[in-house]
Amino acid sequence: MFAQTTYRQRRQQLCQRLGHGLIVLLGNDESGMNFRDNWYHFRQDSSFSYYFGLNLPSLVAVLDADSGEEILFAPEQSLDDIIWTGPLPSMEEQAEQVGVRTVRPLEQAGAYLASKSTVHYLPPYRPEHVLKLAAWTEKAPAQVAAGASVALIEAVVAQRAVKSAEEVQELHAAATGSARMQLAALHQARAGMREFEVAAEALRSAQSQGLQLSYPLILTTQGQVLHNHYLGNTLQAGDLLLFDGGVETARYYAGDLTRTFPVSATFSARQRELYQVVLDAQLAAIAALRPGVRFLDVHLLACQKLVEGLIQVGLMRGNAEEAVRAGAHTMFFQCGLGHMLGLDVHDMESLGETYVGYTRELRKSTAFGLKSLRLGRELQAGFAVTIEPGIYIIPELIDQKRGDATFQRFINFERLDTYRDFGGIRIEDDFIITEHGSQLLGEPLAKTVAEIEAIRGQALS
The missing domain is CATH 3.40.350.10 (Creatinase/prolidase N-terminal domain)
Incomplete structure (x- = not known):
């Protein structure tokens, strides 16, 4: 205490x-x-x-x-x-x-x-x-x-909502413990293993640090399922493995990190280009974090960056800003960019998103995609938040939206059909909002393509 x-x-x-x-x-x-x-x-x-x-x-x-x-x-x-x-x-x-x-x-x-x-x-x-x-x-x-x-x-x-200096230290410790648990999975995953075997290595890392999980692990080759706790799939060469896992300190402060990495030593060409699209969106969102900025606007900025990248790889077309206004980005990014973090991994969620993530003036949208954004209000110094953009290719969503005129305008369905078995990518880090910007919580965890491939190459050599 x-x-x-x-x-x-x-x-x-x-x-x-x-x-x-x-x-x-x-x-x-x-x-x-x-x-x-x-x-x-x-x-x-x-x-x-x-x-x-x-x-x-x-x-x-x-x-x-x-x-x-x-x-x-x-x-x-x-x-x-x-x-x-x-x-x-x-x-x-x-x-x-x-x-x-x-x-x-x-x-x-x-x-x-x-x-x-x-x-x-x-x-x-x-x-x-x-x-x-x-x-x-x-x-x-x-x-x-x-x-x-x-x-x-x-x-x-x-x-x-506003974290004190001693709380920030707890959040640093939680994020560091979470990063070390993530690294255990990055080092240990192999083709032929079951997801639960990799999860066991992650749990061993958490418990060897004297820490408990801050939420049930999401560790899956089916990353398009946002909260996938199955853990029963067998890893195969060429798969992407998405690991969303964090720990909490003895005082209950939570970490919440996600990395997506290849089961093989390197990303495939398609995996590499979509991974970079997600990373570019995350970096743009991080750069925008500061007091007075609405998190809703940071979310929309990340969505626009995702669309710009998806246009470059041929999965979307048209004007990125217009596509986001029309909601066409939700073909790939159906959830929110992040949430408050603290004593709960979704901080104070039991008190109601109306009061935690929004205000009497700013109400939560009911639109697909935005209805899953837990945080929209202006950021303040002392807020702790996650930044976790992603790309999730869901075959059922492709089939449902194929006849929608808005989606036909912005989505290259012919090319997207060749990605139906792609899965999902998410990259997530934790931040404290400072007086002039933000600070990463915890030890930095590898996330560039080169950093991830270096770890995987060494692990499999």
């Missing part, structure tokens, strides 16, 4: 932003895989961790924005707990580490909250949280989400 003063200041700022009422933050409970005591790896709720820093299950914290009172409700340690997990410092001692001086038994939380007239809570994403809040607020479970406090959501987003 961070220093006690960090958590105290965060809580004080939250109360000042909100101004009044009682704030309740729910820590996560243990969650059984297939029966109650066979637990998944415990992961604390990110907002609870941000304000209270304690990595223990079944905690409930309340802040009184009017009086400044802070209470931690916690289960009492039993003899059974000591037998199974060993002795721990008292809850009072652990609470003191984060500056909380009042600890009460967990079973008193419901009565305490029920006695208050104004209770602010964040949108619950776990069913057990829904049931607790339903009981405490006397709402039906179906009504709990609608009762989440917009004022609290906006206050939390305003704080968590």
Whole structure:
């Protein structure tokens, strides 16, 4: 955890932003895989961790924005707990580490909250949280989400979105750990291996660094499937392998990197030219990052650069700007350029993209492609973001759009049909927005054609 003063200041700022009422933050409970005591790896709720820093299950914290009172409700340690997990410092001692001086038994939380007239809570994403809040607020479970406090959501987003210097160091560590995991896959992948065997090497790298995954690995020769967790394909010479994987630190700050590389020692000519198109789009987007720039506009710039490259290789035609305005680029790039990064790999996604990635003035588009852009708002110094353009050739999309007049105008379908089995390419890095631009998070990871081929050539020699 961070220093006690960090958590105290965060809580004080939250109360000042909100101004009044009682704030309740729910820590996560243990969650059984297939029966109650066979637990998944415990992961604390990110907002609870941000304000209270304690990595223990079944905690409930309340802040009184009017009086400044802070209470931690916690289960009492039993003899059974000591037998199974060993002795721990008292809850009072652990609470003191984060500056909380009042600890009460967990079973008193419901009565305490029920006695208050104004209770602010964040949108619950776990069913057990829904049931607790339903009981405490006397709402039906179906009504709990609608009762989440917009004022609290906006206050939390305003704080968590801007990363402090110590948070930036955590993000550097997460990105570095992620880069080292990526390198393990780059070095170990071979024709004849199954995807899960390469994933095992990546996991070994993460765990040898004492780190957990920040999200389930995407490692696939079928990169046109954006969230492909299958891991069952066999690598073959001539394939591209897309690896989207990141780790999180002990304080839960996430890394999120993607590299696409040849299973063979070198890219084929087609792979090389499309890889360079994606890399050029990423570099253009990175150069545009600075405070005051809308991420939506950075996304559209990357889309235009993709189209310019695709025109050069003969897969698109016409004017690049017009093609992007018409949405024709979505034949190849169906998702968003990136997202916020922090304690969650899609930072604060449980609080709602409306509040995290957009504003009351800038609403999210419903158009194909743009509806998948998680972040559109103006960037600020201290924001952490990913930049991850890609090209994804999806045969079903080709067939669906073949008769569309807009796509016929900009897409060379005859040539595109010869790429139906191409797959996908994504290149992703993490950045912190600075006062005058941006800074790469973590150790630089090979991504030029020459760098990738040098690693693959050495690995296979």
